[in-house]
Amino acid sequence: MSAISLSGKELAASLRARAKEAADALTAAGTPPRLAVVVATDDGSSLWYVRSIAKAAAKSGIVCDVVDLGADATVAEIRRALETLSADDTVHGVILQTPLPEGASAADLAGTIDPAKDVDGANPASLGRLAARLPAFAPATAEAVVALLDHHEVPLPGRHVVVVGRSTVVGVPAAHLLLARDATVSVCHSRTADLPGMTRRADVLVVAAGRAGLVTAGHVAPGTVVVDVGTNPAGDGGLVGDVAPEVSEVAGALTPVPGGVGPVTTALLLGHTVAAAAHLTQR
Amino acid sequence: MSAISLSGKELAASLRARAKEAADALTAAGTPPRLAVVVATDDGSSLWYVRSIAKAAAKSGIVCDVVDLGADATVAEIRRALETLSADDTVHGVILQTPLPEGASAADLAGTIDPAKDVDGANPASLGRLAARLPAFAPATAEAVVALLDHHEVPLPGRHVVVVGRSTVVGVPAAHLLLARDATVSVCHSRTADLPGMTRRADVLVVAAGRAGLVTAGHVAPGTVVVDVGTNPAGDGGLVGDVAPEVSEVAGALTPVPGGVGPVTTALLLGHTVAAAAHLTQR
Structure with a gap:
């Protein structure tokens, strides 16, 4: 007997539709939701994943900036990029894509991401809030x-x-x-x-x-x-x-x-980004 | 057959001795290590535990201030006490004792404790760093x-x-x-x-x-x-x-x-406090 297939496609489609509706409303109100993905790798499957996020974002009415620092980026350059994006009022979600160059710690660097924009829950502060059952974006x-x-x-x-x-x-x-x-x-x-x-x-x-x-x-x-x-x-x-x-x-x-x-993950990232945008424009 | 008893007394004594040595050195150098315990309860076993920490601290050459806000303390009062202690340069360790008055979230309030002074690892940021295997005080x-x-x-x-x-x-x-x-x-x-x-x-x-x-x-x-x-x-x-x-x-x-x-827990708290004092006086 063959196992029931637990497809993510239907759920992902409904999550994306909900994200698009919220994104369109934010754009109409003058705040197009914007996601930034910081990349410092030339790993093929990682770059494939980033492209798939960017495509899905575009389809859902979310601007997606891929900030490619190159595979030889230094820790200081990555940190600076995350700080700049965290401080940029037009950016609502920040993702640090892995893998990172040797010697760079994803958890340590992600501590630089403003928790309000940490849509992939990579900042250890987000993980701690999750563990303590306080509101936070989950990975x-x-x-x-x-x-x-x-x-x-x-x-x-x-x-x-x-x-x-x-x-x-x-x-x-x-x-x-x-x-x-x-x-x-x-x-x-x-x-x-x-x-x-x-x-x-x-x-x-x-x-x-x-x-x-x-x-x-x-x-x-x-x-x-x-x-x-x-x-x-x-x-x-x-x-x-x-x-x-x-x-x-x-x-x-x-x-x-x-x-x-996979598709549910991408759809949730988009949902987190519009939720972050809605929250950030309200404060 | 009876189980082997895994006593904590020997380990606690050696941890306390090590803490006392470090505390005495800090005091001789002009920085007596100081621990503050914020209390907002009249629960008997909690108060008993706080007294046992204060006694153990005194024996190890660590100043221990019990900041008793009373069982009717408000969330705002507790938060203010934690902020004040976090900002006080003469205080090196801050503990928020539980239970707390109804409506107060320990994890939420502990987010106010400076992670450098969070000697009982109660700030969700410390928990997140622990989960991400970054340096932090563990509970x-x-x-x-x-x-x-x-x-x-x-x-x-x-x-x-x-x-x-x-x-x-x-x-x-x-x-x-x-x-x-x-x-x-x-x-x-x-x-x-x-x-x-x-x-x-x-x-x-x-x-x-x-x-x-x-x-x-x-x-x-x-x-x-x-x-x-x-x-x-x-x-x-x-x-x-x-x-x-x-x-x-x-x-x-x-x-x-x-x-x-129990005794190992108390001894580790004292060890964390002298470690925090040593670190804070160096920075």
Whole structure:
């Protein structure tokens, strides 16, 4: 039997439509919402992702500036760019794209982003507010995981969610959002002694390890809901997830890659940007 | 067979001795380290804890001011006190004691504490930096859990640590510190569907639920290392933990209450205060 496909396309479309409506109203009122993406890499899949954000923003009536500092940008140059954009009243959302040049810490640099414009929840202050359950922008990918589960009416309270991956951008904030939704949350990672033993105990399995095909059929108990956050470059120029295709024979439901978490993430970034613009123009 | 007792007294004594040495050096150099504890409660066990901090500080050569605003203090009064202390150059550590009057959010108010003086890691910005593995003061109780395990040479990398309790002051930051030490971490709470089923799978069980006797022998697999963070008022005026006494018949090792996590927590607070004083006088 094949798992139910938990597509993100329908949810993403409705989120984008809602963002467009809000963006058009802001533009009509004289404040076109503007998103800035700071890039300091020549990594192909990262640049592909930035282009997809820029295209989606344009379609939703959001101006998107890609500030490309080049792969040889210094930490000081990146910091200065983030400071300038944080201080610029015409900019409402600021994203620092990874990877960064060697020696640059994304979390440290993102501490420079004004929390009111931190639409991808990258500033550690945003992460702390999220952990303390205070209002903050969540990292869009982490929020997309929960939004997609909600959209497909997967219950969370009291259920055991196993997150594979402990990154500051996905695994850890997803764990916070899932705890806030009353799930019991386990976080596994590369040092976990018995990964299949942990993941087989999940009601819901969230895989955000960044390793193609890491999770195989042997990791998944029959009927498990599996969310694949991975976006790894495939040989054919496309994307593959962290979950091997064979898992669909065992899982109860599975998010596709592409077309699952990805489009929801982009749509949430746009939503955060118009929310930031609305908030910033009011203050 | 009875569990090995993982006392915190020896570790606390050595941490206090180290703090006293640093405090005396600072005082000799003209900067007596000073800790301020803001209190807005008449809760007995909270006031008992504040007195124990003040006494321990005095013994370690640290000045401790208890700023008692009374149980009817307003949010604005508490905020003003924290702002004043954050701006006061003679104060190096600021703690906001809980519980707070109804309507006051500890996490929100603690956002007012200068992170450089946030010796109990209560500011959400400190929690976020901890989660992002940037330098920050950790909440002393959470740090005490890991310090006590280290002191008793309980290995953490790759092992499954189950944390019961998801508070911003203990459960969540303990989970971050344990993840940073390469443990696989599960967080359970009042909404967990099958608590004994989760806790029986732990190599190390950390209980920080704030409910006397919550964890019984049926929750613990033979040989488990159990850390009891609970400090609940007992009928006789003493303290009891979250772990029932019978657990010592099953566990491999168990921290006593009192005399386990508690004294290490206080000693770490003093250590943070002298570290903050040393750092603040250098800048």
